[in-house]
Amino acid sequence: MTLTSLFSVAVYLAVMLVCIVAALLAxxxxxxxxxxxxxxxxxxxxVILMANRIGNIEHQLRETLRAALRDNSHLSYNDRWDxxxxxxxxxxxxxxxLVYFAWRSWSRTRNSKRIRYLLAAQIAILAFLPLLALRLISLHATDELLYSGPxxxxxxxxxxLTGIVGLSALLYIRRLRQKPQALHTPNHKQRDRHATKARSDESN
Structure with missing residues (x-):
């Protein structure tokens, strides 16, 4: 496994743990x-993304598809563009x-930050699907765009996409931790002080 894959697995693991914590706190x-x-x-x-990196599943699947094209008597490998x-x-x-769905869903969740954080994570994880699909299709022009350059x-x-999911989970957790504090508003504090003072006067 390359250093890049090892780093990716570590980041995936961290984000997975944050998502599990978000689920438990929810x-x-x-x-x-x-x-x-x-x-x-x-x-x-x-977990699936980590298994893909560790087992190099995506590369093996892409090579399997290429071999199937070479062995196909009805379709030349050079004509795989078809x-x-x-x-x-x-x-x-x-x-x-997906972009349209994301825009529609985002516009409907203006009043809830928690739902927006969850929605952002859902959109990001779904966006992995077309990215993985493009890598598997392995179109020459797409490969040049995805893999060229340092x-x-x-x-x-x-x-x-991974960062969006991780950040969304962290913000969701933060929102959950702040929720109990929302009940302790200044008005509640003022009432608490009046109640304490009243009890003190009664005891005197």
Whole structure:
């Protein structure tokens, strides 16, 4: 396993743990069941991403697909564009639908920061699907875009999506920890002082 893969596994593990903590705290604080389930599923997705890095599953699958194309008597390996192009278009359409879904869902959650944090994590983990699909399709132009240069676009996108999930989980946890404090407003403090003073006067 390369140093880059090892670093990715470490980051995935950290984000997975944060998501699990978010799920546990959501359960403790009586958050909606869908919040608990969503954070648990998002954390599970990072287990899959870690297994992919450790076992180099994505590379093996891509090589298997290439070998299948070479062995296909009806389709020349050099003509794989005929198969890759429709798949590429499908992935782009799915990505655009995801953007539309994200925009619609985001506009409906203006009054709840917790839901927005969860939604941001859900969108980011779903965005891994078209990214993984593009890497598996392995279109020449796409590969050049994703893997060329000392700092690869693939690393940037992967890190960005992972960071969004991790940051969203941390902000969700922070929001849960602040929730009990919201009940202790200045008005409540003032009432507490009056009640304490009244008890003191009665004792005197």
């Amino acid at each position: 359960h403790r604080d009586g958050a909606p069941h869908r919040h608990i389930l969503s954070w648990a599923l998002i954390g599970s997705c990072f 198969l890759q192009a429709p798949l590429f278009v499908l992935v782009v359409v799915i990505a655009l639908l 700092i690869r676009l693939n690393w940037i996108l992967d890190g960005l």
